Amino acid sequence: MVVFLLTASSACSPPEPVATDDRVAMVRIGTVAPSATSAPATAGSIADTSNSTTVPVPDTSTTTSGVADASGTEASNPTTTTPPDHxxxxxxxxxxxxxxxxxxxxxxxxxxxxxxxxxxxxxxxxxxxxxxxxxxxxxxxxxxxxxxxxxxxxxxxxxxDARIVVDLSAMRLWAWEDGVLVAEGAIALGTDVTPTPPGRYFLNEIQAQEDPDTLFGSWVLGTSGFSEVLEEVDGGDPAVAIHGTNDPSVLGTRVSLGCIRVHEDVVARLALLPLGTPVEVRA
Incomplete structure (x- = not known):
């Protein structure tokens, strides 16, 4: 028998300096009809030449009717698709x-x-x-x-009825609840040396942070996944988490030890999802 008292540390590292970047539609929060949702397309991996390479967020996947972007304006020109099974x-x-x-x-x-x-x-x-x-x-x-x-x-x-989809190639996250797209945003992910592992996981912990002014931001959402290259982080198992950030300029870069960082507005909405929500991380 294996007794499992999990001592897990999020697979993250302090952000490397990156110039402030006003990205188009870095975050979208809101409620939209299921027939007007923007969904990820599975694509191949992106090759990096450094551990903190900025990747532009494509304009073609940043708009959904009735959802506000990072600047607070309403997005438009949705890509119509059927939400994934939730x-x-x-x-x-x-x-x-x-x-x-x-x-x-x-x-x-x-x-x-x-x-x-x-x-x-x-x-x-x-x-x-x-x-x-x-x-x-x-x-x-x-x-x-x-x-x-x-x-x-x-x-x-x-x-x-909920699901999170993370597309590592597109560097973007989507979340649905009750058949409706409720959050979308750019992500920061693991470096080439400590990559974010693709796979199917689930949310097993949702923690509010006492001090939101850290690399973890205001919320940490633990998943059932672990780094596949690290043995431990800070003395604990290298669990892969989705969390906020006090430095949104890192979004769109490869900077962590494997964790997935999102905008504070996105993580606040993700924190309302139920424990057990499936998380699909696509390569």
Whole structure:
């Protein structure tokens, strides 16, 4: 059995100096009709020549009807598309520990996750499938993508409609809730040496920061993902987080140890999403 008291540190580093940049539509917050949302297109990787290379935010993906951009003006010329599938079920631990198993017929506990956890919030895991009285769940452990089974009696279930999509190539993030695009913005991501790992994760922690004037900004949203190149950060597991920033000039650059930085207005809206929200990070 592995007892899992997560001591995680966000995979981030102090921003390197970058000239102030008034980017077009660095952030969009608002409510728009599902038929008029701007969605990411999957693309190839961007090659960098340094650890802090500024990449322009393309104008073609910065507008959605009824959503304000960073300057407070209304955006226009939307790209019409169908939002991605959002529905998901989250399992919330009811006891002090959530025991997980390799299979429904395995009597030996595999991972035991502390609750609350990973910090002070409720311990949640994303449900992937079910079998009789068992649930297949995504685990917030390494390697990324690890799954296990939990007893249905050890959790309470809830269903939600939300999703975050991060496109590393486009350097942009989108978030939907109840079929509606609620946030979009440019991102800063990991360097070539400490890249942000593509994959499918979920939000497992939402923390307000006492001091918003740091590289973490006002909110840190922990995910179930981890850096695939770092063993630890500040003595803890190198968890990949989405968080704000006190320096929006770094957005559109590769500057972190793997975390995803967004505008403060964007992270404030993301912090309203439910725990367990799936996070898809595309290459």
């Amino acid at each position: 529905g998901f079920t989250v399992a919330r631990a009811v006891g002090g520990w959530l025991d997980t198993y390799r299979s429904p017929v395995d009597a030996e506990v595999w991972w035991s996750l502390s609750n609350p956890g990973p910090y002070e919030g409720d311990r949640v895991v994303l449900v992937l499938d079910s079998q009789d009285d068992w649930l297949l769940v995504d685990l917030p452990v390494r390697p990324n993508g690890t799954t296990a089974w939990v007893r249905r009696s050890d959790v309470t279930l809830s269903t939600h």
